[in-house]
Amino acid sequence: MAAEEEEAAAPPQKRFYRQRAHSNPLADHTLSYPSRPQDMDWASLFPSFFPPAAAPGAAPARVEFADIGCGYGGLLVALAERFPQALALGLELRAKVAAFARARIRSLRAARPGRFGNVACVRANAMRHLPHFFRRAQVRPDHGGLRTKHKWRIVSPATLAEYGFVLRPGGLVYTVTDVPELHQWMLQHFGEHPLFEPLPPAQLAAEPLVPLLPSVTEEGQRARRAGRAPNCAVFRRRPDPPAAAP
Known part of the structure:
Protein backbone atom coordinates (compact mmCIF):
# COMPACT_ATOMS: atom_id res chain seq x y z
CA MET A 1 0.00 0.00 0.00
CA ALA A 2 1.51 3.32 -1.01
CA ALA A 3 1.27 6.25 1.38
CA GLU A 4 -0.69 9.21 0.09
CA GLU A 5 1.61 11.83 -1.38
CA GLU A 6 1.15 15.24 0.17
CA GLU A 7 3.47 18.22 0.00
CA ALA A 8 5.51 19.03 3.07
CA ALA A 9 4.43 22.26 4.67
CA ALA A 10 4.63 24.34 7.82
CA PRO A 11 3.14 22.81 10.98
CA PRO A 12 -0.56 22.16 10.30
CA GLN A 13 -3.25 24.10 12.11
CA LYS A 14 -6.12 22.15 13.59
CA ARG A 15 -8.69 24.73 12.57
CA PHE A 16 -8.23 23.60 8.95
CA TYR A 17 -8.71 19.93 9.83
CA ARG A 18 -11.77 20.03 12.10
CA GLN A 19 -14.13 17.09 11.82
CA ARG A 20 -16.86 15.44 13.86
CA ALA A 21 -15.53 13.74 16.97
CA HIS A 22 -16.44 10.29 15.65
CA SER A 23 -16.77 8.45 12.39
CA ASN A 24 -19.04 5.44 12.04
CA PRO A 25 -16.73 2.41 11.65
CA LEU A 26 -19.65 0.31 10.41
CA ALA A 27 -20.31 2.58 7.42
CA ASP A 28 -18.67 2.08 4.06
CA HIS A 29 -15.49 4.10 3.67
CA THR A 30 -13.15 4.45 0.72
CA LEU A 31 -10.02 2.99 2.25
CA SER A 32 -6.83 1.45 0.97
CA TYR A 33 -5.41 -1.48 2.89
CA PRO A 34 -3.24 -4.50 2.05
CA SER A 35 -4.79 -7.87 1.29
CA ARG A 36 -2.43 -9.43 3.84
CA PRO A 37 0.33 -8.15 6.16
CA GLN A 38 3.18 -9.26 3.90
CA ASP A 39 1.82 -6.98 1.16
CA MET A 40 2.06 -3.87 3.32
CA ASP A 41 4.39 -1.21 1.87
CA TRP A 42 6.14 -0.15 5.08
CA ALA A 43 9.00 1.50 3.18
CA SER A 44 6.68 4.27 1.94
CA LEU A 45 5.77 5.12 5.53
CA PHE A 46 9.17 4.66 7.19
CA PRO A 47 11.72 5.31 4.41
CA SER A 48 14.63 5.91 6.80
CA PHE A 49 14.12 2.45 8.29
CA PHE A 50 13.85 0.71 4.92
CA PRO A 51 16.81 2.02 2.88
CA PRO A 52 16.95 0.83 -0.75
CA ALA A 53 20.46 -0.51 -0.27
CA ALA A 54 19.76 -2.58 2.82
CA ALA A 55 22.29 -5.31 3.50
CA PRO A 56 21.30 -8.69 2.04
CA GLY A 57 19.75 -10.89 4.67
CA ALA A 58 19.21 -8.01 7.11
CA ALA A 59 16.09 -8.41 9.20
CA PRO A 60 13.47 -5.84 8.14
CA ALA A 61 12.22 -3.36 10.70
CA ARG A 62 8.79 -4.14 12.12
CA VAL A 63 6.12 -1.97 13.67
CA GLU A 64 6.01 -2.49 17.44
CA PHE A 65 3.41 0.09 18.48
CA ALA A 66 -0.07 0.51 17.06
CA ASP A 67 -1.98 3.62 18.16
CA ILE A 68 -5.62 2.69 17.51
CA GLY A 69 -7.61 5.86 16.91
CA CYS A 70 -4.49 8.04 16.98
CA GLY A 71 -6.37 11.32 16.51
CA TYR A 72 -4.11 14.28 15.84
CA GLY A 73 -0.96 12.28 16.58
CA GLY A 74 -0.03 13.51 20.06
CA LEU A 75 0.87 10.07 21.38
CA LEU A 76 2.71 9.19 18.16
CA VAL A 77 4.96 12.23 18.57
CA ALA A 78 5.65 11.27 22.19
CA LEU A 79 6.45 7.69 21.16
CA ALA A 80 8.82 8.93 18.46
CA GLU A 81 10.92 10.75 21.01
CA ARG A 82 10.76 8.17 23.78
CA PHE A 83 11.37 5.12 21.55
CA PRO A 84 13.38 6.46 18.57
CA GLN A 85 14.31 3.01 17.27
CA ALA A 86 10.83 1.47 17.51
CA LEU A 87 8.33 1.91 14.69
CA ALA A 88 4.86 3.17 15.65
CA LEU A 89 1.85 3.28 13.34
CA GLY A 90 -1.25 5.34 14.04
CA LEU A 91 -4.58 4.19 12.60
CA GLU A 92 -7.27 6.86 12.32
CA LEU A 93 -10.62 6.57 10.54
CA ARG A 94 -11.53 10.27 10.32
CA ALA A 95 -10.12 11.53 7.01
CA PHE A 116 10.37 11.29 13.75
CA GLY A 117 11.09 8.85 10.93
CA ASN A 118 9.87 6.04 13.16
CA VAL A 119 6.21 7.15 13.33
CA ALA A 120 3.52 7.29 10.65
CA CYS A 121 -0.24 7.46 10.29
CA VAL A 122 -2.64 5.77 7.89
CA ARG A 123 -6.35 6.22 7.45
CA ALA A 124 -7.75 2.85 8.39
CA ASN A 125 -10.66 1.11 10.05
CA ALA A 126 -9.06 -0.90 12.84
CA MET A 127 -12.35 -2.65 13.64
CA ARG A 128 -12.37 -4.24 10.20
CA HIS A 129 -8.83 -4.34 8.89
CA LEU A 130 -6.35 -4.70 11.76
CA PRO A 131 -5.20 -8.22 10.70
CA HIS A 132 -4.59 -6.89 7.17
CA PHE A 133 -1.77 -4.72 8.53
CA PHE A 134 -0.17 -6.84 11.25
CA ARG A 135 0.98 -10.42 11.58
CA ARG A 136 0.15 -12.56 14.55
CA ALA A 137 1.95 -11.42 17.74
CA GLN A 138 3.65 -8.54 15.89
CA VAL A 139 2.70 -5.47 17.91
CA ARG A 140 1.88 -4.10 21.32
CA PRO A 141 -1.16 -1.83 20.77
CA ASP A 142 -1.31 1.40 22.71
CA HIS A 143 -4.71 2.89 23.31
CA GLY A 144 -8.28 2.69 22.18
CA GLY A 145 -10.03 5.99 21.59
CA LEU A 146 -13.42 7.28 22.66
CA ARG A 147 -16.60 5.79 21.21
CA THR A 148 -20.14 6.69 22.22
CA LYS A 149 -22.21 3.81 20.84
CA HIS A 150 -21.56 0.22 21.94
CA LYS A 151 -21.43 -1.23 18.44
CA TRP A 152 -18.94 1.48 17.38
CA ARG A 153 -16.52 0.97 20.23
CA ILE A 154 -12.97 -0.04 19.52
CA VAL A 155 -13.12 -2.26 22.63
CA SER A 156 -15.61 -5.11 22.27
CA PRO A 157 -15.46 -8.92 22.42
CA ALA A 158 -14.85 -9.05 18.66
CA THR A 159 -12.08 -6.44 18.57
CA LEU A 160 -10.37 -7.86 21.66
CA ALA A 161 -10.03 -11.17 19.82
CA GLU A 162 -8.20 -9.33 17.04
CA TYR A 163 -6.02 -7.47 19.53
CA GLY A 164 -5.15 -10.80 21.05
CA PHE A 165 -4.17 -12.09 17.61
CA VAL A 166 -1.79 -9.27 16.65
CA LEU A 167 -0.43 -8.62 20.16
CA ARG A 168 2.55 -10.57 21.41
CA PRO A 169 2.12 -12.48 24.71
CA GLY A 170 3.18 -10.19 27.52
CA GLY A 171 2.44 -7.11 25.40
CA LEU A 172 0.41 -4.25 26.81
CA VAL A 173 -2.74 -2.39 25.79
CA TYR A 174 -3.09 1.15 27.14
CA THR A 175 -6.56 2.69 27.28
CA VAL A 176 -7.49 6.29 28.00
CA THR A 177 -10.85 8.05 27.87
CA ASP A 178 -12.50 11.13 29.32
CA VAL A 179 -15.83 9.29 29.72
CA PRO A 180 -16.18 7.31 33.00
CA GLU A 181 -18.91 5.06 31.56
CA LEU A 182 -16.66 4.06 28.68
CA PRO A 211 2.28 9.38 32.64
CA LEU A 212 2.07 10.44 28.98
CA LEU A 213 -1.56 9.45 28.41
CA PRO A 214 -3.19 12.40 30.26
CA SER A 215 -1.04 15.01 28.51
CA VAL A 216 -0.54 13.89 24.90
CA THR A 217 -3.80 12.15 23.97
CA GLU A 218 -6.96 13.93 22.88
CA GLU A 219 -8.95 12.18 25.59
CA GLY A 220 -6.54 13.26 28.31
CA GLN A 221 -6.50 16.85 27.09
CA ARG A 222 -10.30 17.00 26.95
CA ALA A 223 -10.50 15.77 30.53
CA ARG A 224 -7.98 18.34 31.73
CA ARG A 225 -9.84 21.18 30.01
CA ALA A 226 -13.00 20.06 31.78
CA GLY A 227 -11.19 19.92 35.12
CA ARG A 228 -11.41 16.13 35.35
CA ALA A 229 -8.80 13.42 35.57
CA PRO A 230 -8.71 11.12 32.51
CA ASN A 231 -9.49 7.44 33.02
CA CYS A 232 -6.51 5.25 32.16
CA ALA A 233 -5.96 1.51 32.40
CA VAL A 234 -3.37 -1.00 31.16
CA PHE A 235 -3.95 -4.63 30.29
CA ARG A 236 -1.44 -7.38 29.57
CA ARG A 237 -1.77 -10.08 26.93
CA ARG A 238 -1.76 -13.46 28.64
CA PRO A 239 0.26 -16.36 27.19
CA ASP A 240 -1.60 -18.53 24.72
CA PRO A 241 -3.52 -21.34 26.44
CA PRO A 242 -2.03 -24.81 25.99
CA ALA A 243 -3.29 -26.65 22.94
CA ALA A 244 -6.09 -29.09 23.63
CA ALA A 245 -5.12 -32.74 23.47
CA PRO A 246 -6.34 -34.50 20.30
Whole structure:
Protein backbone atom coordinates (compact mmCIF):
# COMPACT_ATOMS: atom_id res chain seq x y z
CA MET A 1 0.00 0.00 0.00
CA ALA A 2 1.51 3.32 -1.01
CA ALA A 3 1.27 6.25 1.38
CA GLU A 4 -0.69 9.21 0.09
CA GLU A 5 1.61 11.83 -1.38
CA GLU A 6 1.15 15.24 0.17
CA GLU A 7 3.47 18.22 0.00
CA ALA A 8 5.51 19.03 3.07
CA ALA A 9 4.43 22.26 4.67
CA ALA A 10 4.63 24.34 7.82
CA PRO A 11 3.14 22.81 10.98
CA PRO A 12 -0.56 22.16 10.30
CA GLN A 13 -3.25 24.10 12.11
CA LYS A 14 -6.12 22.15 13.59
CA ARG A 15 -8.69 24.73 12.57
CA PHE A 16 -8.23 23.60 8.95
CA TYR A 17 -8.71 19.93 9.83
CA ARG A 18 -11.77 20.03 12.10
CA GLN A 19 -14.13 17.09 11.82
CA ARG A 20 -16.86 15.44 13.86
CA ALA A 21 -15.53 13.74 16.97
CA HIS A 22 -16.44 10.29 15.65
CA SER A 23 -16.77 8.45 12.39
CA ASN A 24 -19.04 5.44 12.04
CA PRO A 25 -16.73 2.41 11.65
CA LEU A 26 -19.65 0.31 10.41
CA ALA A 27 -20.31 2.58 7.42
CA ASP A 28 -18.67 2.08 4.06
CA HIS A 29 -15.49 4.10 3.67
CA THR A 30 -13.15 4.45 0.72
CA LEU A 31 -10.02 2.99 2.25
CA SER A 32 -6.83 1.45 0.97
CA TYR A 33 -5.41 -1.48 2.89
CA PRO A 34 -3.24 -4.50 2.05
CA SER A 35 -4.79 -7.87 1.29
CA ARG A 36 -2.43 -9.43 3.84
CA PRO A 37 0.33 -8.15 6.16
CA GLN A 38 3.18 -9.26 3.90
CA ASP A 39 1.82 -6.98 1.16
CA MET A 40 2.06 -3.87 3.32
CA ASP A 41 4.39 -1.21 1.87
CA TRP A 42 6.14 -0.15 5.08
CA ALA A 43 9.00 1.50 3.18
CA SER A 44 6.68 4.27 1.94
CA LEU A 45 5.77 5.12 5.53
CA PHE A 46 9.17 4.66 7.19
CA PRO A 47 11.72 5.31 4.41
CA SER A 48 14.63 5.91 6.80
CA PHE A 49 14.12 2.45 8.29
CA PHE A 50 13.85 0.71 4.92
CA PRO A 51 16.81 2.02 2.88
CA PRO A 52 16.95 0.83 -0.75
CA ALA A 53 20.46 -0.51 -0.27
CA ALA A 54 19.76 -2.58 2.82
CA ALA A 55 22.29 -5.31 3.50
CA PRO A 56 21.30 -8.69 2.04
CA GLY A 57 19.75 -10.89 4.67
CA ALA A 58 19.21 -8.01 7.11
CA ALA A 59 16.09 -8.41 9.20
CA PRO A 60 13.47 -5.84 8.14
CA ALA A 61 12.22 -3.36 10.70
CA ARG A 62 8.79 -4.14 12.12
CA VAL A 63 6.12 -1.97 13.67
CA GLU A 64 6.01 -2.49 17.44
CA PHE A 65 3.41 0.09 18.48
CA ALA A 66 -0.07 0.51 17.06
CA ASP A 67 -1.98 3.62 18.16
CA ILE A 68 -5.62 2.69 17.51
CA GLY A 69 -7.61 5.86 16.91
CA CYS A 70 -4.49 8.04 16.98
CA GLY A 71 -6.37 11.32 16.51
CA TYR A 72 -4.11 14.28 15.84
CA GLY A 73 -0.96 12.28 16.58
CA GLY A 74 -0.03 13.51 20.06
CA LEU A 75 0.87 10.07 21.38
CA LEU A 76 2.71 9.19 18.16
CA VAL A 77 4.96 12.23 18.57
CA ALA A 78 5.65 11.27 22.19
CA LEU A 79 6.45 7.69 21.16
CA ALA A 80 8.82 8.93 18.46
CA GLU A 81 10.92 10.75 21.01
CA ARG A 82 10.76 8.17 23.78
CA PHE A 83 11.37 5.12 21.55
CA PRO A 84 13.38 6.46 18.57
CA GLN A 85 14.31 3.01 17.27
CA ALA A 86 10.83 1.47 17.51
CA LEU A 87 8.33 1.91 14.69
CA ALA A 88 4.86 3.17 15.65
CA LEU A 89 1.85 3.28 13.34
CA GLY A 90 -1.25 5.34 14.04
CA LEU A 91 -4.58 4.19 12.60
CA GLU A 92 -7.27 6.86 12.32
CA LEU A 93 -10.62 6.57 10.54
CA ARG A 94 -11.53 10.27 10.32
CA ALA A 95 -10.12 11.53 7.01
CA LYS A 96 -9.28 15.10 8.04
CA VAL A 97 -7.84 14.04 11.37
CA ALA A 98 -5.62 11.43 9.71
CA ALA A 99 -4.50 14.07 7.21
CA PHE A 100 -3.55 16.38 10.07
CA ALA A 101 -1.51 13.66 11.80
CA ARG A 102 0.36 12.92 8.56
CA ALA A 103 1.01 16.62 7.95
CA ARG A 104 2.24 17.00 11.51
CA ILE A 105 4.70 14.15 11.13
CA ARG A 106 5.97 15.47 7.77
CA SER A 107 6.50 18.90 9.29
CA LEU A 108 8.43 17.48 12.25
CA ARG A 109 10.60 15.35 9.98
CA ALA A 110 11.44 18.39 7.84
CA ALA A 111 12.15 20.63 10.83
CA ARG A 112 14.28 18.06 12.66
CA PRO A 113 16.13 15.88 10.14
CA GLY A 114 16.88 12.40 11.40
CA ARG A 115 14.01 12.39 13.89
CA PHE A 116 10.37 11.29 13.75
CA GLY A 117 11.09 8.85 10.93
CA ASN A 118 9.87 6.04 13.16
CA VAL A 119 6.21 7.15 13.33
CA ALA A 120 3.52 7.29 10.65
CA CYS A 121 -0.24 7.46 10.29
CA VAL A 122 -2.64 5.77 7.89
CA ARG A 123 -6.35 6.22 7.45
CA ALA A 124 -7.75 2.85 8.39
CA ASN A 125 -10.66 1.11 10.05
CA ALA A 126 -9.06 -0.90 12.84
CA MET A 127 -12.35 -2.65 13.64
CA ARG A 128 -12.37 -4.24 10.20
CA HIS A 129 -8.83 -4.34 8.89
CA LEU A 130 -6.35 -4.70 11.76
CA PRO A 131 -5.20 -8.22 10.70
CA HIS A 132 -4.59 -6.89 7.17
CA PHE A 133 -1.77 -4.72 8.53
CA PHE A 134 -0.17 -6.84 11.25
CA ARG A 135 0.98 -10.42 11.58
CA ARG A 136 0.15 -12.56 14.55
CA ALA A 137 1.95 -11.42 17.74
CA GLN A 138 3.65 -8.54 15.89
CA VAL A 139 2.70 -5.47 17.91
CA ARG A 140 1.88 -4.10 21.32
CA PRO A 141 -1.16 -1.83 20.77
CA ASP A 142 -1.31 1.40 22.71
CA HIS A 143 -4.71 2.89 23.31
CA GLY A 144 -8.28 2.69 22.18
CA GLY A 145 -10.03 5.99 21.59
CA LEU A 146 -13.42 7.28 22.66
CA ARG A 147 -16.60 5.79 21.21
CA THR A 148 -20.14 6.69 22.22
CA LYS A 149 -22.21 3.81 20.84
CA HIS A 150 -21.56 0.22 21.94
CA LYS A 151 -21.43 -1.23 18.44
CA TRP A 152 -18.94 1.48 17.38
CA ARG A 153 -16.52 0.97 20.23
CA ILE A 154 -12.97 -0.04 19.52
CA VAL A 155 -13.12 -2.26 22.63
CA SER A 156 -15.61 -5.11 22.27
CA PRO A 157 -15.46 -8.92 22.42
CA ALA A 158 -14.85 -9.05 18.66
CA THR A 159 -12.08 -6.44 18.57
CA LEU A 160 -10.37 -7.86 21.66
CA ALA A 161 -10.03 -11.17 19.82
CA GLU A 162 -8.20 -9.33 17.04
CA TYR A 163 -6.02 -7.47 19.53
CA GLY A 164 -5.15 -10.80 21.05
CA PHE A 165 -4.17 -12.09 17.61
CA VAL A 166 -1.79 -9.27 16.65
CA LEU A 167 -0.43 -8.62 20.16
CA ARG A 168 2.55 -10.57 21.41
CA PRO A 169 2.12 -12.48 24.71
CA GLY A 170 3.18 -10.19 27.52
CA GLY A 171 2.44 -7.11 25.40
CA LEU A 172 0.41 -4.25 26.81
CA VAL A 173 -2.74 -2.39 25.79
CA TYR A 174 -3.09 1.15 27.14
CA THR A 175 -6.56 2.69 27.28
CA VAL A 176 -7.49 6.29 28.00
CA THR A 177 -10.85 8.05 27.87
CA ASP A 178 -12.50 11.13 29.32
CA VAL A 179 -15.83 9.29 29.72
CA PRO A 180 -16.18 7.31 33.00
CA GLU A 181 -18.91 5.06 31.56
CA LEU A 182 -16.66 4.06 28.68
CA HIS A 183 -13.80 3.40 31.11
CA GLN A 184 -16.02 0.97 33.02
CA TRP A 185 -17.05 -0.67 29.74
CA MET A 186 -13.40 -1.29 28.84
CA LEU A 187 -12.54 -2.58 32.32
CA GLN A 188 -15.44 -5.02 32.08
CA HIS A 189 -14.65 -6.37 28.62
CA PHE A 190 -10.90 -6.68 29.13
CA GLY A 191 -11.56 -8.30 32.51
CA GLU A 192 -13.91 -10.87 30.98
CA HIS A 193 -11.64 -11.78 28.08
CA PRO A 194 -9.42 -14.85 28.61
CA LEU A 195 -6.46 -13.37 26.74
CA PHE A 196 -6.08 -10.23 28.90
CA GLU A 197 -5.47 -9.32 32.53
CA PRO A 198 -5.09 -5.96 34.30
CA LEU A 199 -1.52 -4.91 34.92
CA PRO A 200 -0.69 -5.26 38.65
CA PRO A 201 -0.47 -1.89 40.47
CA ALA A 202 3.25 -2.23 41.17
CA GLN A 203 4.03 -2.70 37.48
CA LEU A 204 1.51 -0.05 36.48
CA ALA A 205 3.38 2.55 38.51
CA ALA A 206 6.60 1.72 36.66
CA GLU A 207 5.15 1.84 33.13
CA PRO A 208 6.82 4.71 31.19
CA LEU A 209 3.85 5.44 28.92
CA VAL A 210 1.21 5.82 31.63
CA PRO A 211 2.28 9.38 32.64
CA LEU A 212 2.07 10.44 28.98
CA LEU A 213 -1.56 9.45 28.41
CA PRO A 214 -3.19 12.40 30.26
CA SER A 215 -1.04 15.01 28.51
CA VAL A 216 -0.54 13.89 24.90
CA THR A 217 -3.80 12.15 23.97
CA GLU A 218 -6.96 13.93 22.88
CA GLU A 219 -8.95 12.18 25.59
CA GLY A 220 -6.54 13.26 28.31
CA GLN A 221 -6.50 16.85 27.09
CA ARG A 222 -10.30 17.00 26.95
CA ALA A 223 -10.50 15.77 30.53
CA ARG A 224 -7.98 18.34 31.73
CA ARG A 225 -9.84 21.18 30.01
CA ALA A 226 -13.00 20.06 31.78
CA GLY A 227 -11.19 19.92 35.12
CA ARG A 228 -11.41 16.13 35.35
CA ALA A 229 -8.80 13.42 35.57
CA PRO A 230 -8.71 11.12 32.51
CA ASN A 231 -9.49 7.44 33.02
CA CYS A 232 -6.51 5.25 32.16
CA ALA A 233 -5.96 1.51 32.40
CA VAL A 234 -3.37 -1.00 31.16
CA PHE A 235 -3.95 -4.63 30.29
CA ARG A 236 -1.44 -7.38 29.57
CA ARG A 237 -1.77 -10.08 26.93
CA ARG A 238 -1.76 -13.46 28.64
CA PRO A 239 0.26 -16.36 27.19
CA ASP A 240 -1.60 -18.53 24.72
CA PRO A 241 -3.52 -21.34 26.44
CA PRO A 242 -2.03 -24.81 25.99
CA ALA A 243 -3.29 -26.65 22.94
CA ALA A 244 -6.09 -29.09 23.63
CA ALA A 245 -5.12 -32.74 23.47
CA PRO A 246 -6.34 -34.50 20.30
